[in-house]
Amino acid sequence: MTTSAIPANSPTGTGDVPVAGTGANGSSPGARDGAVVPAAPTLSDRLDGLERLVRNGTGRLDRPLLDEAAVLLDRAGQRLRLSGEHTVVTLAGGTGSGKSSLFNGICGLELSPTGVRRPMTSKAHACVWGLDGAGPLLDWLDVDKRHRYARASALDLERADSSLQGLVLLDLPDHDSIQALHRAEVDRFVTIADLLVWVVDPQKYADAALHRNYIVPFARHAGVTLIVLNQVDRLQPGEVDDCVADLRRLLEAEGLADPRIVTTSAVSEQGVAGFREILVDTVAARRARSERLSADIDKVAERFVPHRFDAEPPTAIDDGRRTELVQSLTDAAGAPAVAEAMESAYELRAADFIGWPVTALITRLRSDPLRRMRLTELREELRGAFTGPVGAQQGDVDNALQTVADGVAEEVPPPWARSVRAAARSHATELPESLGVSLKEALPTFNQVPRWWWLVKTWQYFLILVAVLGVAWIGLLVAYGLFDVGGDEPPALVGDAGLIPYVAVLVVCTLGMGWLTASACRNLVALSSAKHGDRMEQHMRERIERVADEKVLAPVAEELQVYARFREDVDVALG
Structure with missing residues (x-):
């Protein structure tokens, strides 16, 4: 029997097929409207994107996923460096399925031993059409040199359109072999072959081991998977279509979309004609290698999808959270308390300049003698208070x-939420000291005072001098005007006792003017000290903002940018 069956509306090989969403000439519908449609990522672009996913995911995503992607990148890199003129096709199946007979039928020679006992084929056999560049490829495939065979394309000269030049056909051990090494050999080859051909027979096409271990895990590889229903010569003509339909139903139920099925019979040369045509088309198209790698990338890239959100991610901490963080760090550093202390220090320092010296002398006579020393040491005390963590x-x-990290972490997937929190805390142990240093550097020097303080101080001492001279004048008036000290006629300014009331009023007015000047200046200093405290707090806040930007916001923003690139690379890897 030589009938063959293939899926409806499906090409028999792997030749060019129209791409969904494009017109007959390959242009996108949007191109008719003048819209620029981005070119789809190439295989190289997708591999580069997957490599970046591994790099950016390191330390953030699960190790097994990254390892699987790394293995694929290594395998893809090696395969792309080897011959692109050859297409690796594997014949795999269970014991008695007839894959070795099918292998021999395609080769035209008895190259692989056939039989029904378990196991029969113990090592992979390779038949190559076209030796140029095939050696390194077979070495990479690790095919034993004793089981390598070469066929010239002269076998196909009668049908030039069916040339198998560039085909590397492999006959694998039985996937259901009792030998673990045989099963391992099959597992290795099915991960590196360009086209997977599963050979089944009418009696065991529903074999659970085949479907569970290979069909289901490689369901996404439908484009590079071919199911060969062999030994159809054992069926009645009406039974072939029923068997193919049942096999298709089973494959589609297991996720193999639009499966390609071909029927063969190795008992006659024409029984493998349909299968041979598919191999010819596959070799001629030279797309199986890239399609296989694309399917592998699809499978791995989809595992990265759950680690990203569809919503556009933030690229930095928003202004609201930034302000909240800076305020929290300002409070944690005690900047408001320092600013209040500086207000008091400002007022105390101002008192030495604008205070009425007479009042200050009276106060000093009954005040703590340590006061001036504490005023002198206040700045050093403030500096020492913020030199290390508390x-x-x-x-x-x-x-x-934690507050700022939790707010941002809500907008990214769990793995990135963890990395954002880690980035926010990357300098946590350094922050207290950095905040202390920022406050220390913000403290002003006390030997710099406003000029008007010096003017007021000069004015106050001038008034003291006037008052002292007035008291001395009164003394002379009393001595010369009342007690006639010296006997000689004194000058009128010191001999006329009638001037005493006027001079006394002058002294009292001078003292009063000094007191009023001090009171007015204290009010001005009170207003200035509040502004001084605000300026100090703002100055400290600016320094704390720089610390927050460097130690917290910059690491978090960098992590968010990595996540943004990760999202883009997932799209690139998905194609």
Whole structure:
């Protein structure tokens, strides 16, 4: 029997087929409207994208997934460096399916032993049409040199359109062999072959081992998978179509979309004609290698999809969370308390310049003698307070980091949420000291004071001088005007006792003017100190912002940018 069956509306080989969404000339419908349609990623682009996925996923995604992708990249790189003029086709199947007979039928010679005992084929046999460049490929396939055979294309000269030049046909051991090494050999070849051919027979085409171990796991490889229903000569003519239909139903139920099925019988030369035509078309198209690698990439790339969200990801921490973080770190560093302390220090320092010296002298006579020393040492005390981490401060910093990280982590998948949190905490132990240093550097020097303070101080001492001179004048008036000290006629300014009330009023007014000047200046200093405190807090906040940008926001933004590139690379790898 020589009948063959193939799927409806499906090409018999792997030749060119129209691409979905394109016109007859290969152009996109959108191109008619003048729209620029991005070119689909090439195989090289997809491999590059997958390589970036592995690189960016390291330390973030599960190790088995990254290892599987790395193995594929290595295998693809090796295959692409080898002959692209050859197409590797494997014949795999169970014991008694007739794959070795089919192999011999295509080769035209008895190259592979046939039989029904288990196992029969113990090593992969290879038959090559066209030796140029095939040696390194067979070495990579690890085919024993004793089982390599070469056929010249002269076998096909009678049918030039059916030339098998460039075909590497492999006959594999039985996948259901009792020998573990044989099964391992099959497992290895099915991962590297360009075209997978599964040979089944009418009695065992529903073999659970075949479907569970190979058909289902490679269901996405329908484009590079061919099912050969062999030994149809054992069926009645009406039974062939029923058997093919049942096999197709089973394959489609297991996820093999639009399976390609061909029927063969190795008992006659014409019984393998349909299968041979498919091999001819596959070799001529020279696309099986790239299609196989594309199917492998599809399978691996889809496993990366759950690790990304469809929503456009953030590329940095938004302004609201940034402001919240800076405020939290400002509070954790104690910047408001420092600013308040600096307000008090400003007022104390101002008192030495704009205060009424008379009042200050009276206050000093009954005040703590350590006051001036503490004023002098205040800046050093403030500096020492922020030179290293404090226990409570570290806790506040941790809370601030957790808050901002949790907010961003909600917008990315779990693996990236973990990496975002890790990035936010990458400098957690350094932050307390960095915040302390930022406050330390923000503290002003106390030997720089406003010029008007010096003017007020000069004015106050001028008033003191006037008051002292007035008191001395009164003393002279009393001595010369009332007690007539010296006997001689004194000058009118010191001898006229009637001037005493006027001079006394002058002294009192001078003292009062000094007190009023001090009071007015204290009010000005109170207003200035508040502004000074605000400026100090703003100055410290700016330095804390720089610390937050460098130690927290920049690492998180870098992680978000890695995630954004990861999303793009998933699309590239998916094609």
